[in-house]
Amino acid sequence: MNTVGSQPIVPFLDLKKRNMYYKDELLNAMTRVTESGWYIQGKEVEAFQQEFANYIGVGFCVGVGNGLDALRLIIRSYIKLGKLSKGDEVIVPHNTFIATVLAISEEGLKPILASPYLENYNLDTSKLRRYLSPKTKAIMPVHLYGQICFDNRLKAFADRYNLLIIEDAAQSAGASLPYKKSGNLGHAAATSFYPGKNLGALGDGGAVLTNDEQLAKMVRALANYGSSSKYIHEWKGLNSRLDELQAAVLRVKLKYLDKENNHRRIIAECYNRKINNPYVVTPCPHKYPSAHVWHLYVIRTPYRQALQQHLNKYGIQTLIHYPTPIYKQGAYPELANQHCSITDKLHQEVLSLPIGPSLTAIEVNRVIEAINSFQ
Numbered sequence: 546m547n548t549v550g551s552q553p554i555v556p557f558l559d560l561k562k563r564n565m566y567y568k569d570e571l572l573n574a575m576t577r578v579t580e581s582g583w584y585i586q587g588k589e590v591e592a593f594q595q596e597f598a599n600y601i602g603v604g605f606c607v608g609v610g611n612g613l614d615a616l617r618l619i620i621r622s623y624i625k626l627g628k629l630s631k632g633d634e635v636i637v638p639h640n641t642f643i644a645t646v647l648a649i650s651e652e653g654l655k656p657i658l659a660s661p662y663l664e665n666y667n668l669d670t671s672k673l674r675r676y677l678s679p680k681t682k683a684i685m686p687v688h689l690y691g692q693i694c695f696d697n698r699l700k701a702f703a704d705r706y707n708l709l710i711i712e713d714a715a716q717s718a719g720a721s722l723p724y725k726k727s728g729n730l731g732h733a734a735a736t737s738f739y740p741g742k743n744l745g746a747l748g749d750g751g752a753v754l755t756n757d758e759q760l761a762k763m764v765r766a767l768a769n770y771g772s773s774s775k776y777i778h779e780w781k782g783l784n785s786r787l788d789e790l791q792a793a794v795l796r797v798k799l800k801y802l803d804k805e806n807n808h809r810r811i812i813a814e815c816y817n818r819k820i821n822n823p824y825v826v827t828p829c830p831h832k833y834p835s836a837h838v839w840h841l842y843v844i845r846t847p848y849r850q851a852l853q854q855h856l857n858k859y860g861i862q863t864l865i866h867y868p869t870p871i872y873k874q875g876a877y878p879e880l881a882n883q884h885c886s887i888t889d890k891l892h893q894e895v896l897s898l899p900i901g902p903s904l905t906a907i908e909v910n911r912v913i914e915a916i917n918s919f920q
């Protein structure tokens with residue numbers, strides 16, 4: 546690969562550059578926590594939960610250890626509250642990141658993998674009926690690559706069959722339909738503050754979002770040793786808490802989330818408009834531009850390996866999200882029979898281009914030129 550020192554000329558993701566914009570504010574926030582002497586479940590977590598709940602427009606936000614735990618805690622809480630039971634089936638898109646499916650199976654429920662659309666990579670809401678059984682109790686739309694996966698069909702399907710809608714909003718912080726943000730579209734939502742996500746901490750973190758007070762209380766207790774007051778343990782819980790340092794960092798980063806998402810949107814629009822190569826299919830935009838926050842910009846090409854090598858030569862780093870479908874992973878032999886040809890095609894053809902708040906116009910043009918020169 547063409548490099549400057551050991552760095553590619555256009556890195557896929559430059560986390561250091563992204564966070565250095567806010568260096569002084571981040572250091573101030575971390576100093577405030579260090580000097581407070583209080584590092585777990587204190588004022589920063591409380592303030593961040595309130596600020597993030599206000600931003601999303603939900604009644605409750607519970608900070609937890611990471612995105613996977615957020616998903617698991619929602620399911621575990623619904624089990625404790627009697628709304629889900631072990632063995633229930635949950636419809637989930639085939640082509641998601643493995644965490645979504647792990648949360649379901651680790652809590653003793655059964656993932657039913659559903660086909661995505663080829664055009665926008667999200668759950669195909671016109672085919673949901675075929676995955677329904679008397680055991681179906683929930684559906685988990687994933688706002689994949691930052692694009693909201695929610696429409697009237699999905700809502701009507703969930704209402705008609707009395708299914709819980711649990712959003713996996715790990716990739717879609719800030720994405721919004723005209724009146725509602727991702728994280729406020731179903732009964733509960735999980736999000737992740739993994740450093741590479743649109744709202745990224747300087748370490749692990751996650752949150753559960755909901756308007757359901759009972760659920761929020763249960764999640765809060767289960768995430769804290771199954772306890773709602775110290776040394777009283779009503780449930781067998783786990784230890785999964787957002788810590789004060791990460792909460793303080795996230796309070797800084799939240800202020801810039803919309804600005805960063807707008808920057809991503811401008812890059813995506815530029816790619817969509819200017820990438821013009823007969824071997825490359827650009828992602829189909831959402832009818833509401835605000836409904837996509839472009840966590841990833843994912844193209845499709847039948848010549849993926851050759852294109853990736855071509856871009857490498859120009860010093861442009863690309864990644865594949867995700868190279869192997871879940872039903873072909875060693876971890877899930879029990880899902881091996883859930884074949885899906887659209888999923889197979891996606892996993893063979895998708896390629897993620899550099900996108901993010903620190904990418905410059907020069908870098909974006911370099912990517913476009915390199916792609917357009919691919920033969």
Ligand SMILES: *Cc1c(COP(=O)(O)O)cnc(C)c1O
Nearest residue numbers: 611612613642644645715737739
């Ligand atoms: C990142 C991610 C998760 C898990 O989040 P972690 O904080 O890494 O545990 C879950 N679902 C999706 C779609 C993700 O991208």
